[in-house]
Amino acid sequence: MTRSEEGGLKGLFVTGTDTGVGKTLVSAALVRAYAAQGLRVAGLKPVVSGMVEGGVYEDVEALRCASVPSRAVNECALYTFPPAIAPHFAAWQAGRRIDLGEIERFVREQAQDVERVVVEGAGGFLVPLTPTAGFADLAAALGLPIVLVVGLRLGAINHALLTCEAILARNLPLAGWVGTWLAPDLAAGTLEGLRDHMPVPCLGIIPYHTPLDLEFAARHLEIP
Ligand SMILES: Nc1ncnc2c1ncn2[C@@H]1O[C@H](COP(=O)(O)OP(=O)(O)OP(=O)(O)O)[C@@H](O)[C@H]1O
Numbered sequence: 001m002t003r004s005e006e007g008g009l010k011g012l013f014v015t016g017t018d019t020g021v022g023k024t025l026v027s028a029a030l031v032r033a034y035a036a037q038g039l040r041v042a043g044l045k046p047v048v049s050g051m052v053e054g055g056v057y058e059d060v061e062a063l064r065c066a067s068v069p070s071r072a073v074n075e076c077a078l079y080t081f082p083p084a085i086a087p088h089f090a091a092w093q094a095g096r097r098i099d100l101g102e103i104e105r106f107v108r109e110q111a112q113d114v115e116r117v118v119v120e121g122a123g124g125f126l127v128p129l130t131p132t133a134g135f136a137d138l139a140a141a142l143g144l145p146i147v148l149v150v151g152l153r154l155g156a157i158n159h160a161l162l163t164c165e166a167i168l169a170r171n172l173p174l175a176g177w178v179g180t181w182l183a184p185d186l187a188a189g190t191l192e193g194l195r196d197h198m199p200v201p202c203l204g205i206i207p208y209h210t211p212l213d214l215e216f217a218a219r220h221l222e223i224p
C-alpha cells in the first residue's frame with residue numbers, strides 16, 4: 001500500500017522538467033479527465049508566485065475553474081507571492097516562512113470533499129521551498145503518484161532523464177511522463193529520444209494547439 005492510500009489521498013502530483021513547460025495545462029487537463037469519469041476533483045497549486053494584471057494567479061485560475069466543483073482561490077492555493085520569482089526567495093522577501101507540514105495539511109484538507117486531487121508543483125522537481133526542503137520533500141510527504149511534464153524543446157531529453165533520476169532515487173512513485181509541444185515544430189529526434197530512454201511510460205503527448213483547450217488536451221492523456 002502506498003502512503004497516499006494509507007492517508008486516503010488519491011490523485012496525482014504534477015512536476016516538470018522546468019518552469020513554463022505545460023504543468024498547468026497538463027494538471028488542468030488531468031482534472032478534466034478525472035471529471036469526465038464522473039469524479040469530484042480538486043486542482044491545487046499550494047505555492048504560487050507571479051501575480052498578473054487584475055490581481056490573479058493564472059495557474060490558480062486554471063486549476064480552480066477546472067475543478068469539480070469549482071473552488072475558491074483559497075481552496076486552491078495556500079502560499080501566494082506576487083513577484084514572479086523563485087518561491088523560497090519570494091517568501092524570504094515577504095518576511096514569510098513556508099511550512100511544508102502546513103502545505104501537506106492543506107492538501108489533505110482540500111482532498112476531504114473530493115475523490116481526487118491534482119497537485120501542481122512550481123518550476124521543476126528540486127525547486128526549494130525553505131532553506132532545507134523543497135517540492136521533492138512535499139511530493140514524498142504526499143505520496144501521490146508523480147506525473148512528469150516534459151516540454152518538448154531542445155534539451156528536454158537531458159532534463160527529463162535528470163528529473164527521473166531525482167524522483168526514482170528518492171523511491172517515489174513516478175507514474176509516467178507527458179510531452180507537451182511548446183511550439184508548432186518539434187526539435188528533430190526529441191520525441192524518439194524520450195521514447196527510447198525514459199524509464200517510465202509515456203502517458204500522452206499534447207500537440208501544439210492555440211487557443212489552449214483543456215478538453216482537447218485531456219483527450220491526449222491517459223490517467224495512470
Ligand atoms: N500543447 C501546447 N500547445 C500550445 N501551447 C502550449 C502547449 N503546452 C504548453 N503550452 C504553453 O506553454 C506555456 C507554459 O505552459 P504552462 O503555464 O502550463 O507551464 P507551467 O509548467 O505550468 O509553468 P509554471 O512553471 O509557470 O507553472 C503556456 O503559455 C502554454 O499555453
Ligand SMILES: [Mg+2]
Binds near residue numbers: 023024059
Ligand atoms: Mg503552472
